[in-house]
Amino acid sequence: MGFADTKTARVDGWNRPPVIEADGEGELLEVAMGPHHPSTHGVFRMDVVLDGERVIKLKPVFGYLHRNHEKIAEKASYLASMPYTDRLDYFCSLSNNWAYALSVEKLVGQGVPERAEYLRVILAELTRVQNHASTIGFLLQEMGASGTPLMYAFREREKILDLFEGLTGSRMMCNYMRFGGCRVDPSAAWLDQTRKVVAGLPGFADEFERFLTENEILMARTQGIGVLRPDLAVNAGVTGPMLRGSGVNYDIRKVDHYGIYDRFKFRVPLGDHGDIFDRYMVRVLEIRESIGILEQALKEIPGGPVMDPKAKIRNFRPKAGEAYGRIEAPKGELGFYLISDGGPNPYRYRVRPPSLINLTVLEDMCLGSNVADVVLIFGSVDIVLGEVDR
Amino acid sequence: MKTVEEIKAAIEAAVPGAGVTIVPDPSPSGQHSLLVAHELAVKVAEFLRDDTELALDFLSNVTGVDWLDKEISEKVKVARPVTKTVDGVEQTVEETVEETRKRVVPGCLETVYHLYSMAKKHGPVVLRMRTANRTDQVEMPSLTPVWRSAEFQEREVFDLYGIVFKGHPDLRRILMWDEFKDHPMRRDYVEPDDYEYEPTAHDEVLARAKAHKETGNRDQGTGITG
Numbered sequence: 001m002g003f004a005d006t007k008t009a010r011v012d013g014w015n016r017p018p019v020i021e022a023d024g025e026g027e028l029l030e031v032a033m034g035p036h037h038p039s040t041h042g043v044f045r046m047d048v049v050l051d052g053e054r055v056i057k058l059k060p061v062f063g064y065l066h067r068n069h070e071k072i073a074e075k076a077s078y079l080a081s082m083p084y085t086d087r088l089d090y091f092c093s094l095s096n097n098w099a100y101a102l103s104v105e106k107l108v109g110q111g112v113p114e115r116a117e118y119l120r121v122i123l124a125e126l127t128r129v130q131n132h133a134s135t136i137g138f139l140l141q142e143m144g145a146s147g148t149p150l151m152y153a154f155r156e157r158e159k160i161l162d163l164f165e166g167l168t169g170s171r172m173m174c175n176y177m178r179f180g181g182c183r184v185d186p187s188a189a190w191l192d193q194t195r196k197v198v199a200g201l202p203g204f205a206d207e208f209e210r211f212l213t214e215n216e217i218l219m220a221r222t223q224g225i226g227v228l229r230p231d232l233a234v235n236a237g238v239t240g241p242m243l244r245g246s247g248v249n250y251d252i253r254k255v256d257h258y259g260i261y262d263r264f265k266f267r268v269p270l271g272d273h274g275d276i277f278d279r280y281m282v283r284v285l286e287i288r289e290s291i292g293i294l295e296q297a298l299k300e301i302p303g304g305p306v307m308d309p310k311a312k313i314r315n316f317r318p319k320a321g322e323a324y325g326r327i328e329a330p331k332g333e334l335g336f337y338l339i340s341d342g343g344p345n346p347y348r349y350r351v352r353p354p355s356l357i358n359l360t361v362l363e364d365m366c367l368g369s370n371v372a373d374v375v376l377i378f379g380s381v382d383i384v385l386g387e388v389d390r
Numbered sequence: 391m392k393t394v395e396e397i398k399a400a401i402e403a404a405v406p407g408a409g410v411t412i413v414p415d416p417s418p419s420g421q422h423s424l425l426v427a428h429e430l431a432v433k434v435a436e437f438l439r440d441d442t443e444l445a446l447d448f449l450s451n452v453t454g455v456d457w458l459d460k461e462i463s464e465k466v467k468v469a470r471p472v473t474k475t476v477d478g479v480e481q482t483v484e485e486t487v488e489e490t491r492k493r494v495v496p497g498c499l500e501t502v503y504h505l506y507s508m509a510k511k512h513g514p515v516v517l518r519m520r521t522a523n524r525t526d527q528v529e530m531p532s533l534t535p536v537w538r539s540a541e542f543q544e545r546e547v548f549d550l551y552g553i554v555f556k557g558h559p560d561l562r563r564i565l566m567w568d569e570f571k572d573h574p575m576r577r578d579y580v581e582p583d584d585y586e587y588e589p590t591a592h593d594e595v596l597a598r599a600k601a602h603k604e605t606g607n608r609d610q611g612t613g614i615t616g
Contacts, residue, residue: 015538016559063565068550068574109418234447234508237539250448250508321417324451324504324514335451337502340417350453352504360541389565 015235017363020056028056031371035064039142039375042385046362046374053370058363062356065389073349078104078316081349083175088351089387090172091131094123094164095329097177102258103325103336104179108318113308116181117260118301122194123164123176124327125290125297129201130157131330131382132241132283132290133208139280139379140212143221149212156204159197166190180311191298198294205287213284222276226365226377229274236360240332241282242381246274252328259327263300264293276380283382317344331355331382351390355383391512394422397444404437405430413518423502423516428531431519432557435536438505438515446515449537451504452544454551456524456577459497466491497524499553503533503540521553524576532558550575 022028034045043064049057069088073081085100086093098120105112112120130153137153161171167186168174176183186194212218228238230246243250251268253261269285271278318340326335332354339348358381366374392400398410401424409427426434438446465488472485499521506513521528532555534540544555545564552573555561563570572579 015535063563063567066565068565070550071575106419107417232538235538236541237449237537248508250511255511319417321415321419322421323415323417323419324421324516325419326450333450335504337451337453337504339455348453348455350451352451352453356542357539360539 015232017367020054020367022051022056026052033374034061039378041138041379041383044383044385044388046378048371048374050371055366055369055371055374058366058374060359060362062389065385067390069390070349070351074346077344078179078318078346079313081346082177083173085351086173086175087386088353088390089329089331089334089355089384091134091384092127092330093172093174094127094176095327095334097174098124098259099325099327099329099334100336101177101179102327103323103338104318106325107321107323107338107340108179108312110180110311111308112181113305114260114302115185115304116306116308118297119182119186119306120177121259121261121264121297122294122301123167123174125293126160126163126194128290128330129287129294130160132287133157133204135379135382136208136212136280136283139276139376140218142375142379143218145217149208152204152208152211156201159200163190163194163197166193178307178311178313179316181305181307183307185306191301194294195298198291198298201291201294202288205284205291209284213281218280219277221373221376222280222380224273224275225369225373226276226380227274228361228365232361232364233274236364237357238332238361239354240328240330240358240382241279241286242332242358244269245271245279245282247271247278252326252333256326258325261293264296266290266293276376279380315344317342322348326352329354331384331387332358351387353387353390355381355385355387359383359388392444394424394515397438397515398424400441400444401434401437404441405433408434410434421514421516423518425518425520428519428529431531432533432536435517435533438517439536443510444515445507445509446505446513448506448508448513449503449533449539450506450514451502452533452540452547453502454547454553454575455500455502456551456575457497457500458524458577460495461492462495463490463492465489498522499524499528499551501530501544501547501553528552529554529556531556532561534558549573552576 029050031048031050032045033048034040035043045061047059047061048055085096088096133153133156137150140149164174165171167190168176228246230248233243233246234248247270249268249270254268266289269282271282320340320342322339324335324337326333334354335352337350338346341347365377394412398412401408401410408430411425413423413425415422438444467486468489469484470487471482474481474483501519503517505515519530521530530553532544534544535557542564544558547553548555548561549563549566550573
């Protein structure tokens, strides 16, 4: 793999976006795409300089949804930030919960009971399935397939959100994990219902792929567009399906062995070309691998408590120290960095947002392509503004 | 994966005079970090990235921490002459007395870098850099030329903490708007009374109207002349 070859001489500025010259015919046009643009998934702005239809400069502008989540968390107790993590990436609240719980557990050296570990894996993988399905739906929507693929994805997402609601009481703002386990024990009926939904997922993936993967329009619009080199992807800290779409084998579930992922058999899908199509394909294949993990986890899930009975809940004051914990969230590496000074609030609370950092290379991918492709390239990054701006 | 001590030794062998100190982490996570001096920080970063054994090609997380000036009061034993009357004769005797002394540890701004290796699949290695103080010497070398992923994250640290990164290609505010004055993530940041307040052209009119209301002179309230 080329990216690991550190001996190759690097030209100065190799990791900077290239300078594209205008062809000199006609005037340049400066356009602010966003913050209220249907393709920007929320309030995000790209300041684009256009030479005709070609993009020669692109600067992302953030902060429209900034609410200083980190400052608020530093003024609240550790547990009080848990519901707030739901609002970061509101498509994947359970992954956010897990990342935060994992970091705090690292900080205090807290273990998690077996059943809770299984539940965490089940919920995180259900989250991944619905997130990837909706991402693909949005991508197709931006390609002009107005609504229909998205509705197919949302039909399945609805079933998964119903499961979340049945377990946690909320469809999107789940607030389910705790330091040392999970909040409520699922009933046998809930597990049966989950098994039923999971049994239906392979059919959904097949149907989705039958309509999309070999679709001529999709191939024409995505293949060879928005190519991301693997060495740049690594250097720019890109993670998640975007990184693996560029062919870099790095999945934190496999690397960090967090939770109980070592017990499950699953593969890490990789792309070859690093274009939009590869990112699409990696997501589809990850849905299939997640279904595999879900089937294994639902078969093996043991009984027992969902919360460590020795876990400290009231008067929770970790000893002074720091910890950085991270998980493979559907959008990439989601990390929480905590510093404790022994008080009831974290001294420093930092979210490592995959959505923001994956946008570092947006300009590199978009330069030289057409405006219509910028929309697709941006859609293939898969961001949620609640996490970008925090 | 090498221990922090081994990494420190490797850095010092490769970059002489790098000035690396280990900052131990007492928590169960045991993520000890390396405090790097400013002068050769970029060289150290390039070594960490390009060394075949460490190969820390992936900079995951960049963040700032604000350490306020800390006042420490400690008890010190001091010898002090005391006048005493012993057997009717006044004498000066040396006695050890406990005294509480206060000492101020100056605060600083700090950036923390979490490094991983995608090629070797290990990590994290934690780098730290500290500024001299919190007020006027808040500069620090940027590691963006080494790892591109620092680009937005260092901008965020600049925005929210006010650390100025030397050598950053595009150091602007990222989350707050350009006209914003303070750095909200600092510990001593004072929140404004009105978050929505912005000076507008209408302010003059409001001030004039208020003055008229106080004087009761309503004829000139329109402000239209000529």
